[in-house]
Amino acid sequence: MHSPRICEGNLCHARCGVSALANSRDKFNLPRGLTPPGNQPRGTTENHASILHTGNATGVSVTGLVLIGIGGIVGAGYFLGVGMAVSEAGPSILLGFVLGALLMSQVVGAITSLSVNHPVEGSFRTYAQEMLGPFIGYMQGWLYWLSSVLTIGSEAIAMAVFARMWLPGMPIWSLSLLFIVLVLLLNAFGVNVFAKLESALAGVKLVALIAFIVIAIFLLMQPNAFHLSLTHLLSRGFFPHGVLGLFQSMLIVVFAYAGIGVVATAITQLNHAEDAGRASGLIVFGLAILYILSLLALLLLLPWWKISTQTGPFTLALNIHHLFGIANLMNGVVLVAAFTVMGGALFSAVLILSSMANARQAPYFMKKTPGRFGGFPALLVSVAGVVLSILISFKLPASVYNDLISASSFFTFFNWVIILLSWMRYKRIHRDDVHYQSAFLRFGGVTLFATIVVIVALAGFALTNADQRMGAIAAALLFLLVAVFYPWIRKRSHPHMERS
Structure with missing residues (x-):
């Protein structure tokens, strides 16, 4: 996955790196090469979840950041969740991933611009609190944790x-x-082991997808293979379920892109600040191309109506072409990669919960304390939340995986909008101090506002799908539950929230 630091926002919940944990520091250090403008932000109490450094004095190269970024985003949300998106949209899902990449580019632009202009402890949560008020910052933190659990x-x-x-x-x-128990044990006793494996496994995932594309090209070069595959691909139309089917699939597409916060977690670790735009651009285009090409290869190798979430679609495609050994290898790669993604997400959930406890925005017994097991209470509570979400999900009438993705993706929609608004507000307040703006934002507030409108519209389209509506209801109930406690938390932690 990725190593530089943990971000606080739903955007990086599924991909936050494990190796960085071994190098975490309680005191914020401004990365070399990036100097914030004008006034420095006031310190926060969230030192445990702020910025996790690689420990390398030389920082991160552009190539390293691109590998960290793309490798840290791709996970089971794509390897398995794409089957659900294809069942909704058919071949038009290719357009869905293009639209997802366009939305992602705007959010990445806002993230990068905020991180370079205003590197702070607490990242997304701090930006939301400083730019949009303490209530939004509070909601961002708790929704991040809930989204991590889901x-x-x-x-x-x-x-x-x-x-x-x-x-x-x-x-x-x-x-x-x-698997939850195994991740719990590794989090509690095997941090260093996880740290050594996670960066290498990020590369393994990328190699696996590239290898799948190469294998597909080889198979499609056989006599009549490409023509037959293309016929199957379009036999039921490019929009088999209409344009509405494409829009309904976007919730799953967003889930596949939800780890883009890794860009912000690593951007301030670059050797040279001027490379930020190039690195983020390569991540956006690289990830989009990798997703779209591998998805196109999948649709050409396997009739789209045979894809489901009951098995990995990439593995199924290889099995259908009698590549059983490669299918088993792909299955193992995805399994291990998903395991490290889950481990990283649990680490970040523990960090945010501990830091919020230190800020008196969560039960204080979960605060971070010195020692090897300093975050153990927050770890147990987070695992309990995960187990509860799994057990409850199996009682719901809709698909388990669908419900979990749907609820988490609605939180992603919320957080993407908050990040965009945070940058818009920051730029308005610090108009004369903005020394860097991502090339993705070259059209200013027009594309940002359009992105927010599209995100809200896509959330509305998702509600027309009965299965995704279950996830929306769950997300709304959790949102209200967190919001109801805000007045009490605000009164109880007022001095801490003012300092943060």
Whole structure:
């Protein structure tokens, strides 16, 4: 995954790096090469979840950041969740990923611009609190944690789906809980082991997707193969479920892009600040091209109506072409990659919960304390939340994986809008101090406002899907539950919130 630091915002919940944890520091250090403008932000109490450095004095190169970024975003949300998106949109899902990339570019532009102009502890949550008020900052923190819990649950279920290829007799719920226990043990006792594996496994995922594309090209070069595949691809129309089907699939597409906060977590670690725009651009275009090409290869190798979330679509495509050994290898790569994604998400959930406890915005017994097991109470509470989300999900009438992704993606919609608004507000307040603006934002507030409108519209279209409506209801109830406690938390933690 990625290593530089943990961000606080739903954007990086599923991809926050594990290796960075081993190098975390309680005191904020401004990265070399990036100097904030004018007034420095006041310190926060969230030192435990602020910025996690690689420990390298030389920082990160552009190439390193691109590998960290793309490798840290791709996870089970794409390897398995794409099957659900294809079932909704058919071949038009390709347009969905193009639209998702355009939305992502605006959010990445806002993230990069904020991070370079105003590097602070607490990242997204601090930006929201400073620019939009303490209530939004409070909601950002808690929705981040809740979204982490839901994402970990969905990753655990995805792992169970992949593992059933080898253990067909095991129920999904029992495998999911088994993986949760393993991640809990690794988080508690094996941080260094996780740290060494996670960066390498990020590269493994990228190699696996590139290899899949190369294999697809080889298979499609066989006599009549491409013509037959193209016929299957378009036999039921490019929009088999209409344009509405494409819009309804966007919730899953957003989930696949939800880890873009990794850009902000790493951008301030660059050797040279002027490379920020080039690095973020390469991440956006690289990720979009990788997603679209691998998805096109999948649709050409496997009739889209045969894709489901009951098995990994990429593995299924390889099996249909009798590449059983490669299919098993792909299954193993995805399984291990999803495992590290889940581990990173759990680490970040523990960090945000501990830091909020230190700020008196969460029960104080979960605060970070010195020692090897300083975050253990927050770890246990986070794991309990994940287990509860999995068990409850199996009682819902709709697809388990669908519900988890839907609820988490609605939180992503919320956080993307908050990040865009935070940058718009920051630029308006510090008009004369803005020394860097991402090239993605060259049209100023027009594209930012248009992106917000599209995000809100897509959230509305998602409500027309009965399964996704369950996720929306769950997200709304959790949102209200968090909001109801704000007056009490505000009164209880007023001095802390003012300092942060």
